[in-house]
Amino acid sequence: MKYMLLIYNNPATYEGWSEDERNALFGEVDVLMKELTESGELIGGEALADASNAKTVRVRDGVTATTDGPFAEAKEQLAGYLTVECESPERAVEIAARWPDAKYFAMEVRPVMDTSGTEM
Amino acid sequence: VKTDARVEDLLRQLAPQVLGVLVRRYGQFDAGEDAVQEALLAAAVQWPTEGAPDNPRGWLITVAARRLTDQVRSEVARRRREDAAAALISAAELLAPAPGDAQPTDHDDTLTLLFLCCHPALSAPSQIALTLRAVGGLTTAEIARAFLVPEATMAQRISRAKQSIKATGSSFRMPPEQERTDRLRVVLHVLYLIFNEGYTTTSGPELQRSELTGEAIRLTRAVHQLLPDDGEVAGLLALMLLTDSRRPARTREDRTLVPLAEQDRNRWNQKLIAEGIELITRTLARAPIGPYQLQAAIAAIHAEAARAEDTDWPQIVALYQVLERISPNPMVTLNHAVAVAMANGPQGGLQLLATLDADGRLDGHHRLDAVRAHLLEMAGDHAAARTSYQLAARRTTSLAEQRYLTARAARLTDDGH
Numbered sequence: 001m002k003y004m005l006l007i008y009n010n011p012a013t014y015e016g017w018s019e020d021e022r023n024a025l026f027g028e029v030d031v032l033m034k035e036l037t038e039s040g041e042l043i044g045g046e047a048l049a050d051a052s053n054a055k056t057v058r059v060r061d062g063v064t065a066t067t068d069g070p071f072a073e074a075k076e077q078l079a080g081y082l083t084v085e086c087e088s089p090e091r092a093v094e095i096a097a098r099w100p101d102a103k104y105f106a107m108e109v110r111p112v113m114d115t116s117g118t119e120m
Numbered sequence: 121v122k123t124d125a126r127v128e129d130l131l132r133q134l135a136p137q138v139l140g141v142l143v144r145r146y147g148q149f150d151a152g153e154d155a156v157q158e159a160l161l162a163a164a165v166q167w168p169t170e171g172a173p174d175n176p177r178g179w180l181i182t183v184a185a186r187r188l189t190d191q192v193r194s195e196v197a198r199r200r201r202e203d204a205a206a207a208l209i210s211a212a213e214l215l216a217p218a219p220g221d222a223q224p225t226d227h228d229d230t231l232t233l234l235f236l237c238c239h240p241a242l243s244a245p246s247q248i249a250l251t252l253r254a255v256g257g258l259t260t261a262e263i264a265r266a267f268l269v270p271e272a273t274m275a276q277r278i279s280r281a282k283q284s285i286k287a288t289g290s291s292f293r294m295p296p297e298q299e300r301t302d303r304l305r306v307v308l309h310v311l312y313l314i315f316n317e318g319y320t321t322t323s324g325p326e327l328q329r330s331e332l333t334g335e336a337i338r339l340t341r342a343v344h345q346l347l348p349d350d351g352e353v354a355g356l357l358a359l360m361l362l363t364d365s366r367r368p369a370r371t372r373e374d375r376t377l378v379p380l381a382e383q384d385r386n387r388w389n390q391k392l393i394a395e396g397i398e399l400i401t402r403t404l405a406r407a408p409i410g411p412y413q414l415q416a417a418i419a420a421i422h423a424e425a426a427r428a429e430d431t432d433w434p435q436i437v438a439l440y441q442v443l444e445r446i447s448p449n450p451m452v453t454l455n456h457a458v459a460v461a462m463a464n465g466p467q468g469g470l471q472l473l474a475t476l477d478a479d480g481r482l483d484g485h486h487r488l489d490a491v492r493a494h495l496l497e498m499a500g501d502h503a504a505a506r507t508s509y510q511l512a513a514r515r516t517t518s519l520a521e522q523r524y525l526t527a528r529a530a531r532l533t534d535d536g537h
Binding site: 001037038039040041042043044085087111112113114115116117118119120 | 243244245246268269270272273274276277280317320321322329370371375377378379380383487490491494516517518519520521522524
């Protein structure tokens with residue numbers, strides 16, 4: 001089963017950190033990414049630019065309206081995601097728990113839909 | 121590279137034979153498997169333009185052996201132990217095909233390779249990937265596309281699978297007699313998983329996945345030829361043929377799923393049905409009964425019904441009773457409940473579902489909710505049926521199933537019940 005692990009954080013928190021602290025955080029990410037690559041579980045992932053760069057798009061009565069900023073205003077924002085394929089939901093949670101943002105903010109684990117299906 | 125179909129068929133058929141010869145001769149499954157892949161790729165490029173050699177098998181063995189020596193040499197050079205390479209393989213040995221390379225040997229290595237690739241120490245995804253590459257002769261890129269993962273991810277899985285096999289210390293020979301039944305069961309399960317990956321595809325962008333169905337049938341057919349007296353191998357082959365016969369009717373053009381009862385049976389593949397029925401009938405008459413044979417027998421009863429309402433449900437119930445006795449699992453109970461409802465009315469089926477609720481293993485599984493929804497709908501309890509359809513729709517991770525379940529729920533709402 002494929003899972004998307006959504007990374008939530010508040011960039012303001014990390015801005016207050018020392019460089020060493022930030023490097024240690026990136027180090028943890030590197031170790032985990034290497035492990036997931038070697039295990040064949042890593043499918044992909046992207047980091048997202050700060051939510052201040054987001055544009056929210058709405059179409060109403062055929063008219064497109066674009067506003068600056070994210071759809072949901074919150075201190076925590078979606079910072080990126082990784083997609084993994086693993087044997088159980090427990091394993092997906094285990095991977096999410098290893099991602100450093102889980103210690104300070106939260107990770108959301110969501111199964112990815114596929115288009116296969118069994119007729120009933 | 122687009123290989124023409126005839127060359128590709130030939131290469132895929134020769135792949136396990138060539139690998140078998142290499143592993144026998146040099147005893148290195150891991151490196152040998154890489155070398156065979158390279159030889160297959162070279163052939164796929166050269167043969168369509170230059171024509172296939174007179175002795176395709178010998179050609180592949182020679183090229184693969186040369187690649188293997190090159191690999192071993194460069195590795196050994198790196199370790200500054202050149203003399204070891206000379207001892208391992210003499211260059212003269214590679215100049216011409218060894219005696220016997222031209223003709224297939226009297227023993228076929230396909231089964232030995234399948235046992236190795238489906239080693240119980242590997243996870244199912246690894247068993248599947250390695251089987252498709254080493255026995256099926258598919259490239260890593262093709263396997264990756266079929267499983268919708270990046271090629272690098274699939275390459276890593278295959279490489280790890282080979283390392284795991286190495287770590288178990290398994291050698292390239294048939295498992296001991298007393299382990300063979302259990303190991304064969306794993307092989308059949310892997311082939312069944314490959315089949316299902318292809319069969320459940322709902323067409324469209326994942327069309328390549330459906331080729332897995334044909335590949336699973338091809339490999340199971342090969343095993344059946346090698347073990348013609350094994351009832352479960354024959355049963356699995358019959359099950360695949362009979363299931364695959366329904367593929368043209370199981371989805372509409374807009375990719376929505378069509379339930380068995382509503383399928384246009386004129387679109388079922390009669391050639392596959394005839395072969396499947398003949399095979400399962402012959403097998404049931406002489407082999408000890410097993411789960412794949414029973415499932416094939418159930419599929420055969422569906423295939424024999426010209427219309428959904430002609431289905432011999434009491435017979436299907438009887439077969440599910442045997443299946444539950446010899447191979448109990450909650451999914452079998454679920455299908456049994458459907459059969460009971462169709463044979464004797466929804467109440468009996470709903471009672472069986474209650475045993476699954478108590479059992480707990482299918483808790484939160486969308487299939488339990490979906491079956492309950494269908495039986496409640498049969499029973500005329502439309503409000504409860506709608507709730508169960510909606511629950512199933514939220515729980516499934518399949519877009520096609522979600523679309524179907526949501527539509528069933530909406531239909532009950534639209535009826536005004």
